[in-house]
Amino acid sequence: MHASPTMSLHDALSNALGADRISADPTVAESHAADWSDAPRCAPSLVILPRTPAEIARALAVLTQYGQPVAVQGGLTGLAGAATPQAGEVALSLARLNAIEAFDTAGGTVTVQAGVVLEQLQTHVEAEGWFFPLDLGARGSCQLGGNAATNAGGNRVVRFGTMRERILGIEVALPDGTVLSMLNRVTKNTTGIDLKQLFIGSEGLLGVITRLVLKLEPKPAAAQTALCALGSFDAAARLLKTLRMRLPGLSSFELMWDDFMVAACEVARLKPPFATRYPIYALVETLGDADEDAQRALESALGDMIEGGVIDDVIIAQSIEQTKQLWAARESVGELLAATRPHAAFDVGVPMDEMERCVASLRARLLERFPEQRHLFFGHLGDGNLHVLTGPFADDAALLAVEVLVYEAVRDAGGCISAEHGIGVIKRPFIALTRSEPELDLMHKIKSMIDPASILNAGRVIP
Amino acid sequence: MHASPTMSLHDALSNALGADRISADPTVAESHAADWSDAPRCAPSLVILPRTPAEIARALAVLTQYGQPVAVQGGLTGLAGAATPQAGEVALSLARLNAIEAFDTAGGTVTVQAGVVLEQLQTHVEAEGWFFPLDLGARGSCQLGGNAATNAGGNRVVRFGTMRERILGIEVALPDGTVLSMLNRVTKNTTGIDLKQLFIGSEGLLGVITRLVLKLEPKPAAAQTALCALGSFDAAARLLKTLRMRLPGLSSFELMWDDFMVAACEVARLKPPFATRYPIYALVETLGDADEDAQRALESALGDMIEGGVIDDVIIAQSIEQTKQLWAARESVGELLAATRPHAAFDVGVPMDEMERCVASLRARLLERFPEQRHLFFGHLGDGNLHVLTGPFADDAALLAVEVLVYEAVRDAGGCISAEHGIGVIKRPFIALTRSEPELDLMHKIKSMIDPASILNAGRVIP
Numbered sequence: 063m064h065a066s067p068t069m070s071l072h073d074a075l076s077n078a079l080g081a082d083r084i085s086a087d088p089t090v091a092e093s094h095a096a097d098w099s100d101a102p103r104c105a106p107s108l109v110i111l112p113r114t115p116a117e118i119a120r121a122l123a124v125l126t127q128y129g130q131p132v133a134v135q136g137g138l139t140g141l142a143g144a145a146t147p148q149a150g151e152v153a154l155s156l157a158r159l160n161a162i163e164a165f166d167t168a169g170g171t172v173t174v175q176a177g178v179v180l181e182q183l184q185t186h187v188e189a190e191g192w193f194f195p196l197d198l199g200a201r202g203s204c205q206l207g208g209n210a211a212t213n214a215g216g217n218r219v220v221r222f223g224t225m226r227e228r229i230l231g232i233e234v235a236l237p238d239g240t241v242l243s244m245l246n247r248v249t250k251n252t253t254g255i256d257l258k259q260l261f262i263g264s265e266g267l268l269g270v271i272t273r274l275v276l277k278l279e280p281k282p283a284a285a286q287t288a289l290c291a292l293g294s295f296d297a298a299a300r301l302l303k304t305l306r307m308r309l310p311g312l313s314s315f316e317l318m319w320d321d322f323m324v325a326a327c328e329v330a331r332l333k334p335p336f337a338t339r340y341p342i343y344a345l346v347e348t349l350g351d352a353d354e355d356a357q358r359a360l361e362s363a364l365g366d367m368i369e370g371g372v373i374d375d376v377i378i379a380q381s382i383e384q385t386k387q388l389w390a391a392r393e394s395v396g397e398l399l400a401a402t403r404p405h406a407a408f409d410v411g412v413p414m415d416e417m418e419r420c421v422a423s424l425r426a427r428l429l430e431r432f433p434e435q436r437h438l439f440f441g442h443l444g445d446g447n448l449h450v451l452t453g454p455f456a457d458d459a460a461l462l463a464v465e466v467l468v469y470e471a472v473r474d475a476g477g478c479i480s481a482e483h484g485i486g487v488i489k490r491p492f493i494a495l496t497r498s499e500p501e502l503d504l505m506h507k508i509k510s511m512i513d514p515a516s517i518l519n520a521g522r523v524i525p
Numbered sequence: 526m527h528a529s530p531t532m533s534l535h536d537a538l539s540n541a542l543g544a545d546r547i548s549a550d551p552t553v554a555e556s557h558a559a560d561w562s563d564a565p566r567c568a569p570s571l572v573i574l575p576r577t578p579a580e581i582a583r584a585l586a587v588l589t590q591y592g593q594p595v596a597v598q599g600g601l602t603g604l605a606g607a608a609t610p611q612a613g614e615v616a617l618s619l620a621r622l623n624a625i626e627a628f629d630t631a632g633g634t635v636t637v638q639a640g641v642v643l644e645q646l647q648t649h650v651e652a653e654g655w656f657f658p659l660d661l662g663a664r665g666s667c668q669l670g671g672n673a674a675t676n677a678g679g680n681r682v683v684r685f686g687t688m689r690e691r692i693l694g695i696e697v698a699l700p701d702g703t704v705l706s707m708l709n710r711v712t713k714n715t716t717g718i719d720l721k722q723l724f725i726g727s728e729g730l731l732g733v734i735t736r737l738v739l740k741l742e743p744k745p746a747a748a749q750t751a752l753c754a755l756g757s758f759d760a761a762a763r764l765l766k767t768l769r770m771r772l773p774g775l776s777s778f779e780l781m782w783d784d785f786m787v788a789a790c791e792v793a794r795l796k797p798p799f800a801t802r803y804p805i806y807a808l809v810e811t812l813g814d815a816d817e818d819a820q821r822a823l824e825s826a827l828g829d830m831i832e833g834g835v836i837d838d839v840i841i842a843q844s845i846e847q848t849k850q851l852w853a854a855r856e857s858v859g860e861l862l863a864a865t866r867p868h869a870a871f872d873v874g875v876p877m878d879e880m881e882r883c884v885a886s887l888r889a890r891l892l893e894r895f896p897e898q899r900h901l902f903f904g905h906l907g908d909g910n911l912h913v914l915t916g917p918f919a920d921d922a923a924l925l926a927v928e929v930l931v932y933e934a935v936r937d938a939g940g941c942i943s944a945e946h947g948i949g950v951i952k953r954p955f956i957a958l959t960r961s962e963p964e965l966d967l968m969h970k971i972k973s974m975i976d977p978a979s980i981l982n983a984g985r986v987i988p
Contacts, residue, residue: 168762169877169909191766215713221773224713227690242963248874248909250678250687250944252726253952253960254986255968259722263715280770299631303654307743308814310684311773351771355822362818411711414632446632446711481713489716497716500705504975505718511974512967523717 071128071152072108078120085109094135094153098200101143101487106133106153113158115175115233115241115272121154122270122517123239131520134266136208137179139200141409142486144212144265144522156207159272162186170278171230171247176207176271183276193281195222195313199396207271213263215482220306220444221313221349222279224482225262231275232258234268237513245275260508265484266519267505268512282311283352286360287385290367291340291375295418298344300372302443308363311350316392317443318343319421322451323391325438329401330394335387336375344443345392392440398451402436405453406464409483411446416475421448424471428452431467432460447481469495485523494525534591534615535571541583548572557598557616561663564606564950569596569616576621578638578696578704578735584617585733585980586702594983597729599671600642602663604872605949607675607728607985619670622735625649633741634693634710639670639734646739656744658685658776662859670734676726678945683769683907684776684812685742687945688725694738695721697731700976708738723971728947729982730968731975745774746815749823750848753830754803754838758881761807763835765906771826774813779855780906781806782884785914786854788901792864793857798850799838807906808855855903861914865899868916869927872946874909879938884911887934891915894930895923910944932958948986957988 069077075084085091091105110132112118125132133147135155147153159175162183166172167190174183181201184194196209198216208214210232214225222228231246244258261269292298298317305312318326319342327334335343346364350356360378367373379385399407412420421439428437435455441448450468455461469479473495479485485493494502505524509516532540538547548554554568573595575581588595596610598618610616619640627636630653637646644664647657659672661679671677673695677688685691694709707721724732755761761780768775781789782805790797798806809827813819823841830836842848862870875883884902891900898918904911913931918924932942936958942948948956957965968987972979 166876166878168759168766169880170766171876213715213719215715219713223686223690226719227686240963242967243961244964246874246941247876247939248941248944250682250905250908250910251874251941252676252678252943252945252947253941253956254948254965255727255730255971256676256689256722256725257964257967259719259725262719262722264718267718280766282770296631303631303633303743307745308816309773310811310813348773350773351822351826353822353825355818355825359814359816359818359822362816363814411709411714413629413634413710415629417632442713445713447713476710478709478711478714478716480715481711482715484715485717493716498706500703501707501717501720504705504720507974508718508971511970 071130074124074128075110075121078124079112079117083111083113083117085111094155095147097138097140097143097145099141099143099146099486099488101146104147104149106147106151108152110152110154111158115159115235118154118270118272119235119239119241122235122237125517126237126515129515129517131517134270134519136177136205136211137200137203139204140208140212140484140486142484142488144484144486144519146487148521154270156205165190166247170280171275172278173245173273173275174206175273176205178206180204180206180209187278188281191281192278194276195279196225196228206274210262210271210274211264211266212484215445215447217316217442218313219442220315228276229258229262229274230277232261232271233273234261235270235272237515237517241272242269245273247275249277265486265523267509267523268518282349284350284356285385286348286357287379287388288346288360288364289335289377289388290344290346290364290373291336292342292344293374294341297372298342298443299414301344301367304367305346305363309348309359311348311356312346313349314345314347315444316345317441318345318392319439322438322440325398325436326391326394329397330390332390335377340374345388398438402451402453404455404461405451406455406461408450408468409481410448410468410472410477410479411481412448412472412475412477414446416477417446417448420471420475424450424468427467428464445481465492472496487522490523490525493523534593537587537591538573538584541587542575542580546574546576546580548574557618558610560601560603560606560608562604562606562609562949562951564609567610567612569610569614571615573615573617574621578622578698581617581733581735582698582702582704585698585700588980589700589978592978592980594980597733597982599640599668599674600663600666602667603671603675603947603949605947605951607947607949607982609950611984617733619668628653629710633743634738635741636708636736636738637669638736639668641669643667643669643672650741651744654744655741657739658742659688659691669737673725673734673737674727674729675947678908678910680779680905681776682905683778691739692721692725692737693740695724695734696736697724698733698735700978700980705732708736710738712740728949728986730972730986731981745812747813747819748848749811749820750842750851751809751823751827752798752840752851753807753809753827753836754799755805755807756837757804760835761805761906762877764807764830767830768809768826772811772822774811774819775809776812777808777810778907779808780904781808781855782902785901785903788861788899789854789857792860793853795853798840798854803837808851861901865914865916867918867924868914869918869924871913871931872944873911873913873931873935873940873942874944875911875935875938875940877909879940880909880911883934883938887913887931890930891927908944928955935959950985953986953988956986
């Protein structure tokens with residue numbers, strides 16, 4: 063498959079990129095040994111730190127020549143372990159490709175290098191009255207190239223879509239050293255196979271994303287936030303449908319079941335939002351104009367829903383402070399995770415018409431099998447994205463049993479085992495539960511065609 | 526590449542599908558001889574009319590075995606000639622796969638066969654309070670499979686995206702007779718390479734789309750419409766940005782330059798909308814709630830834009846009748862096309878920050894070279910989608926000269942030669958102007974991998 067070169071890999075990379083782009087320093091290697099996932103730490107034998115897309119392409123050509131597997135690394139905030147090096151791998155870091163290269167302030171598009179940190183872009187464009195709506199907890203560390211490679215989601219997908227919908231153009235370095243430059247800047251482009259889609263969400267299996275053209279939104283003047291207390295999942299679904307119609311500015315619709323709310327208030331020492339408990343809560347955010355019409359439209363829609371018996375109670379934030387309070391329970395996930403170790407944290411997709419049954423059945427089965435543990439349900443209802451946090455567990459066997467239980471339930475509901483975190487190494491044993499043999503075959507064929515030496519993120523995603 | 530079977534193709538297809546699925550009737554062949562494009566008519570030697578996805582897969586396996594090229598046909602409304610048979614081809618019609626199979630009325634998703642007509646779906650879901658926002662002139666004939674295969678756009682992309690953003694799941698029959706069933710029903714799914722994206726917008730090169738899972742929107746209670754008179758393109762861009770922020774329900778932002786407005790009013794015998802002429806007009810539509818807040822929000826945003834000097838004049842529709850009047854000029858394109866034969870009609874993408882210069886330069890060069898002809902500019906500004914209608918032309922040489930002039934200008938502006946109509950056969954000679962050699966190479970590799978006998982829509986899209 064590859065030549066047997068006489069020069070060492072280190073020297074070949076140094077020749078191709080310059081010695082200061084390659085580090086064998088154990089401290090540097092250690093800082094590239096893991097992402098945020100539970101995958102086992104493993105320091106890479108070398109760290110490649112290119113400064114340009116062309117350098118990345120040259121590095122990949124050398125790695126292909128040597129048949130040397132590489133872990134592609136963005137901000138190392140992934141939760142599925144795709145960026146954690148495996149034994150024998152080198153690491154390729156995008157951290158030095160961090161320039162915002164162009165900004166169309168009339169049309170609202172921006173061209174960035176893949177290593178730009180999400181929050182850095184958000185701050186940059188807001189200064190010109192624009193807004194990059196993708197938002198997630200890792201915003202201060204995660205990189206846009208990684209967001210693209212994992213098709214990141216977050217809290218605002220219900221209105222603005224996932225990262226895929228933000229990407230107009232892409233540049234990718236391929237394993238053979240080709241740079242595939244597709245830096246399209248228009249929303250509509252139907253000129254042949256839309257190749258960029260192959261690289262979005264495929265977790266670095268096919269190429270290294272080096273540049274992106276991203277679509278912005280006008281910066282909203284204000285956010286409106288409300289927390290709704292609901293008697294049933296059915297009420298939540300009806301509320302969502304009505305708000306999507308009446309409030310086109312609806313940007314978040316976060317669902318929390320009561321078990322989650324109780325645990326969140328306990329762990330984060332929050333006062334429960336309502337005087338009594340309810341089966342389910344919906345956190346609603348709209349983004350748009352700052353005038354009174356926007357506030358009135360929200361109040362009027364929620365008021366009608368109370369009159370119609372869909373909402374049992376509601377708090378509409380009247381200040382920034384109150385907005386923070388309404389988000390506090392939803393944002394205590396980090397503390398909940400820490401307090402529930404060792405845990406299993408799931409990020410699954412479930413069709414809306416199966417959600418209620420799936421959650422009820424999962425809760426019952428988890429409680430039956432693990433009565434001592436905490437089982438918490440929350441999610442982005444607008445996207446069918448359910449998060450389940452369950453633990454602490456006695457041992458790895460118990461954890462595995464929970465994984466099988468949850469993923470099989472999701473499969474039976476016609477869902478998917480990962481909505482937004484990706485497969486990486488962590489969920490690779492389970493991917494065949496919701497992707498068929500012919501699908502996995504075609505993925506393998508595409509992988510072999512583009513990366514015949516299998517250097518890129520080998521051992522991830524596809525079994 | 527393929528066997529030399531002793532049985533005739535007709536008999537082999539009849540054996541595989543049943544005799545009533547194959548027609549050699551010249552009248553049937555004639556009705557499958559052309560789509561809406563200017564590609565030369567050519568009757569297929571046989572028409573295959575399957576009733577199930579499995580039958581399509583069996584037909585493709587036979588065609589691959591015989592190395593028999595096939596034109597895949599939906600509603601035959603394409604403008605680029607992808608569905609027009611070429612010499613020696615048979616036709617495969619999706620018309621009999623026209624069932625709406627499932628409808629999640631809680632979550633707003635629908636599973637359809639590929640031959641369902643767009644308008645049939647729209648009517649079906651509106652009865653349950655849902656809305657399928659993709660909309661185009663061919664709605665009464667075009668099929669959803671064709672909409673997917675061409676990634677159809679239309680008037681509402683600024684809010685609802687193209688067909689690609691509507692598609693959650695897809696089922697495809699491959700040339701080797703495999704059915705790749707990926708009928709995902711959740712918005713977020715990051716479980717490996719998103720294979721469905723390969724088939725969306727690739728104009729039938731890689732597989733025959735047999736089923737789709739589509740995402741719906743809640744049915745809007747009302748539409749608000751306004752026509753704005755503007756002094757410059759810059760004013761139009763500023764208006765668009767402001768309205769996108771202040772009116773999240775903004776669903777259309779159609780631009781018409783004055784030359785288009787004058788010609789449209791003349792051809793369709795319309796009264797000019799304003800007492801005086803303006804350089805440019807924006808037709809604005811919002812979809813959402815029916816209450817007074819929605820109307821007031823539109824009035825207030827447009828009022829502020831007049832005060833700020835961005836808009837020179839505006840008409841806000843006060844009735845359904847007036848709404849129709851405001852759309853009349855924009856919807857006279859069919860009459861304009863008929864009155865300008867032989868014409869060239871372009872559907873190009875231009876980045877927003879290049880649009881004004883590109884239109885001005887194109888207009889000047891067209892007028893200089895063809896001073897006797899009509900050159901009309903309009904488009905979906907929110908998507909960077911520019912339509913140019915120019916003619917009538919003396920002969921084919923003049924037409925070709927115009928094509929080269931327009932496509933080179935679009936290339937120089939960093940745009941694309943087709944925003945929403947696709948490449949087909951008509952634009953195939955020009956695709957290399959805005960897709961690079963490495964991109965076309967990768968398209969070829971993917972095509973050869975999935976369709977090694979090159980039976981599917983051969984001679985389309987990729988040179």
